Amino acid sequence: MLLRLAYLGVTNAFAMLRLLPMTDRDKDAEILALRHQVTVLERQLGKDRIRFTPSDRAFLAALLHRLPLHVLRKLRLLVRPDTVLRWHRNLVKRRHAASCRPKRLGRPRTVHSIRILVLRLVKENPSWGYRRLHGELLVLGVKVGASTVWEILKEAGIDPAPERNSSTWTGFLRSQADALLACDFMETVTLSGVRMYVLVVIEHGSRRIRVLGATTHPSASWVAQAAKNLVMDLEDLGCRARFMIRDRTASSPPSSMPYSRTQESTSSSAASRCQG
Incomplete structure (x- = not known):
């Protein structure tokens, strides 16, 4: 509305400048022509009402409110003089309400x-x-x-x-999954009836299972060699694993995990049980 009102003000200001070089006779002729065009427009519209936009109402109210009522009644307007005065009263009320509107109390809302x-x-x-x-x-x-x-x-x-x-132990394991490995032995029997011990490792971050090897006699040296092979594979893959969880229960085969890296990595064992 403000943009439309500014546009009307500028265009009518240029219209007033156009009237300056005109003589009174020319102005009277233009006024009579405009009044006649209003009459023709009213005759064609009949009982239909002309709808004014808010910017049109504000412009006409600001332009005509200074004229006395008896002068307004003599003008050839598309609306009654009382309507023009009502438009002006509403315009003043809105301006007063906008200036008196209380500011919002309290802290502003967070962005x-x-x-x-x-x-x-x-x-x-x-x-x-x-x-x-x-x-x-x-x-x-x-x-x-x-x-x-x-x-x-x-x-x-x-x-x-x-x-x-x-944090709980479960939450810690979940947040440190990429740094955790777990190992355990799994027993299996071949078709020939031989009992084999399979050493498996799980990467908690990706849930990937690695089979390190299978043997009938899981000695400490065999387990150490399997651990060395695992460390070399993890280094080649850029794995960030730093801790190993292993089983210490009596059901495990008579061997342990004696191998631990002293410089390249850190190995840590926990009492948690990881089932294969």
């Missing part, structure tokens, strides 16, 4: 992009609390208060309590 970022971080890191999230946002250059992060999590139905920072 939508920050809310999306907080929810994305907590989705990718479910163990983080609101203080950890607040610290990560500061690292990213996003300046927002810790209480704001708390409110975002509460509004999204996510518990922002600090207890969420404590």
Whole structure:
């Protein structure tokens, strides 16, 4: 509406400049011609009403409200003079209401992009609390208060309590899956009736199973050689595994995992059981 009103003001200003070199006789002739055209338009429309846009109403009200009512009644208008005055009163009311409208109280709402970022971080890191999230946002250059992060999590139905920072053994294993390997022996009997012990390893990150070898007598030296072969294969593949989980139960064959890398890698055993 404001753009349309500005356009009407500019075009009519140029129209007034066009009237300056005209004589009074020429102006009277143009006025009579315009009045006659209004009469023809009313005759053709009949009972149909002409619809004015809000910008048209505002322009006519601003242009004609200074004229006395008896002068307005003498003009050849498409609407009644009372209608023009009503348009002007409504225009003044809207302007007054806009200037007196109270400002919004309280803090402004958090920027939508920050809310999306907080929810994305907590989705990718479910163990983080609101203080950890607040610290990560500061690292990213996003300046927002810790209480704001708390409110975002509460509004999204996510518990922002600090207890969420404590991790369980299951959560630790899931987050460190790429660095974990697990090994165990599997027994099988061949068609000839010979009992074989198969050493298998699982990569927790990809769930890939590796068969390191099979033997009837899993000695310590045999297991050590199989472990060396595994380490060389993992180095060639660029694997990031750093820990090995092995079985220590009595059901395992009489051998252990004596091989551990001293320089190239770190090996760690846990008391957890990994079934083959």
